[in-house]
Amino acid sequence: MKNIVNIGGGTGRYTVLSGLKNIPNISLTALVTMADDGGSTGVLMDELGVLPPGDVRQCLVALSEHSDVVRKLMNYRFENGGLGGHNFGNIFLAALEKVTGDFAKGVEIASEILKVKGKVIPITKDRAKLSVSFLNGKSAEGENRIDHMNLQKSGVDNIFYKDKVKLNENAKRAILKADYIILGPGDYFTSIIPNLIVNGFKEAFKKSKAKIILPINLTNKKGHTTHWKVSDYVKFMEKYLEKPVDFILVNTEMPSKEQIKKYKIKEGDDVLVEDDFKDSRVIRGSLLSHASIVSNKADKLADTRSFIRHDSEKLAECINKIIS
Amino acid sequence: MKNIVNIGGGTGRYTVLSGLKNIPNISLTALVTMADDGGSTGVLMDELGVLPPGDVRQCLVALSEHSDVVRKLMNYRFENGGLGGHNFGNIFLAALEKVTGDFAKGVEIASEILKVKGKVIPITKDRAKLSVSFLNGKSAEGENRIDHMNLQKSGVDNIFYKDKVKLNENAKRAILKADYIILGPGDYFTSIIPNLIVNGFKEAFKKSKAKIILPINLTNKKGHTTHWKVSDYVKFMEKYLEKPVDFILVNTEMPSKEQIKKYKIKEGDDVLVEDDFKDSRVIRGSLLSHASIVSNKADKLADTRSFIRHDSEKLAECINKIIS
Numbered sequence: 001m002k003n004i005v006n007i008g009g010g011t012g013r014y015t016v017l018s019g020l021k022n023i024p025n026i027s028l029t030a031l032v033t034m035a036d037d038g039g040s041t042g043v044l045m046d047e048l049g050v051l052p053p054g055d056v057r058q059c060l061v062a063l064s065e066h067s068d069v070v071r072k073l074m075n076y077r078f079e080n081g082g083l084g085g086h087n088f089g090n091i092f093l094a095a096l097e098k099v100t101g102d103f104a105k106g107v108e109i110a111s112e113i114l115k116v117k118g119k120v121i122p123i124t125k126d127r128a129k130l131s132v133s134f135l136n137g138k139s140a141e142g143e144n145r146i147d148h149m150n151l152q153k154s155g156v157d158n159i160f161y162k163d164k165v166k167l168n169e170n171a172k173r174a175i176l177k178a179d180y181i182i183l184g185p186g187d188y189f190t191s192i193i194p195n196l197i198v199n200g201f202k203e204a205f206k207k208s209k210a211k212i213i214l215p216i217n218l219t220n221k222k223g224h225t226t227h228w229k230v231s232d233y234v235k236f237m238e239k240y241l242e243k244p245v246d247f248i249l250v251n252t253e254m255p256s257k258e259q260i261k262k263y264k265i266k267e268g269d270d271v272l273v274e275d276d277f278k279d280s281r282v283i284r285g286s287l288l289s290h291a292s293i294v295s296n297k298a299d300k301l302a303d304t305r306s307f308i309r310h311d312s313e314k315l316a317e318c319i320n321k322i323i324s
Numbered sequence: 325m326k327n328i329v330n331i332g333g334g335t336g337r338y339t340v341l342s343g344l345k346n347i348p349n350i351s352l353t354a355l356v357t358m359a360d361d362g363g364s365t366g367v368l369m370d371e372l373g374v375l376p377p378g379d380v381r382q383c384l385v386a387l388s389e390h391s392d393v394v395r396k397l398m399n400y401r402f403e404n405g406g407l408g409g410h411n412f413g414n415i416f417l418a419a420l421e422k423v424t425g426d427f428a429k430g431v432e433i434a435s436e437i438l439k440v441k442g443k444v445i446p447i448t449k450d451r452a453k454l455s456v457s458f459l460n461g462k463s464a465e466g467e468n469r470i471d472h473m474n475l476q477k478s479g480v481d482n483i484f485y486k487d488k489v490k491l492n493e494n495a496k497r498a499i500l501k502a503d504y505i506i507l508g509p510g511d512y513f514t515s516i517i518p519n520l521i522v523n524g525f526k527e528a529f530k531k532s533k534a535k536i537i538l539p540i541n542l543t544n545k546k547g548h549t550t551h552w553k554v555s556d557y558v559k560f561m562e563k564y565l566e567k568p569v570d571f572i573l574v575n576t577e578m579p580s581k582e583q584i585k586k587y588k589i590k591e592g593d594d595v596l597v598e599d600d601f602k603d604s605r606v607i608r609g610s611l612l613s614h615a616s617i618v619s620n621k622a623d624k625l626a627d628t629r630s631f632i633r634h635d636s637e638k639l640a641e642c643i644n645k646i647i648s
Binding site: 043044046047048067069070072073076078080081082083084086088091092094095096098099100109113 | 371372391394400402406418420422423424
């Protein structure tokens, strides 16, 4: 039984977890940042004083072995009235936090109800307000706000939490026990780094004997990683980790012209991450999804956030070759 | 395996189902009126166009064999923001109706998730607007409104649905297959009758060979059944059913003076139902609960609606003697 930990976010994370779920004889743990403060999640945090449920919900759905209808239910978004805009799953997690008095405990119960394969663990039990300071002396607060800023224009000096945010003991245990830690796919500044800067993470990570797998994102994010090449992702991550990564997964298949065109509208030029890294740690392969995106009101994630994406089975297969 | 059907409402129903749940070798079905339109339920119906989830939620919680925390979750009431005033369980059922497109199907899935022993079946799949006409020619609409009216003052001419409301096929099957039908406990005009007046109910009921068990309510409801004695309840029900009942369960134990005093404030004099009925069908016994009501914010039902109530085990034991 190999212990696998994933740190990531968004569609990329959903994809990698959905694929890994089907690999036998692994114990899978998804670590989830508590920095999210946008949309339904932000409203629930403000109104109810709960920790952010959105990312946890996505992980639970990815790892749930319950029926399709229950997984749909978790992503169902109310359209009208006082509940309008909220995903049912977010409300579910907020209510569980209220009833148990402990977000992490609530996530455990949700995992049981949803027949989740593996564990979903909040990286911290503290409220975590993400902040960024720029080279020009200015700064900004809030994950959702930072997500939509052009960080490259001002130049990032530091990403940090305003208040002290402590590593959850269960997250620490998972890192120390891990045989492999998969970093990504996901947004670097708002999904991956918010995990790495939690107090105690770096120490646990250094102690861990886990091999590090880095699936390189398929596309650059405008104003965050515009113009980045594979080598930039690797260097950036290694600088943050103060440790070399062991495996670098790079997709070799070109998306369709139509997909690239769609993407350019939102993300600008240099959408695709150029493969410039000549290194024996790189594992190349066709990792691209050919599934047509079904428009699904209930699953906004699949619908709008990504059209060029990893194929969950191909990615899982590639990872399985490394770990077995 | 005996097939038992219960028709009732509120705390009384919660009590009888909680007790019957523990009897082995019975197949239990709770039929639920769709006339409720008050509180959180009413808001969800108006804003989301769903069928009323409140009564179903109570039955599901009573029959759930899941952990205490999951049962607490279902009754948890949000206090703030856009979700304020809503029970989580109501939101859960509303979302399931939206995802499946069918309230009854949603209830089935909820039953599976909550490990419900038995079945909870909506009496109809139609929207059911309860109406009452009075002897003075006036009328009123809406279950919640009728619940709070003094019906005795004006004199009820008829209770009916404004639009045609058809018996759910699954409810019909349960009635036809039943060995015993338990009518009550519960409010007569707003919980029990709204089931009996659904189109097709009376025909199914007449065809059914089920023996009818009538647990007489412990207390009279102000303006609805003030001054009623056991014989009044029996006569009223038999007139509605056009069929004699087979077993009449009457409590013989007096509540404490303190309980009666508390009750009189809300319900006026003649709170207790006088036992005036000399008939061989009457089964008398101590059916009163001695459990102290724990104040529980999450479970408003237990907290405020009833202080004089049946003991679920005693009531179930009494019913078990009849059916075994």
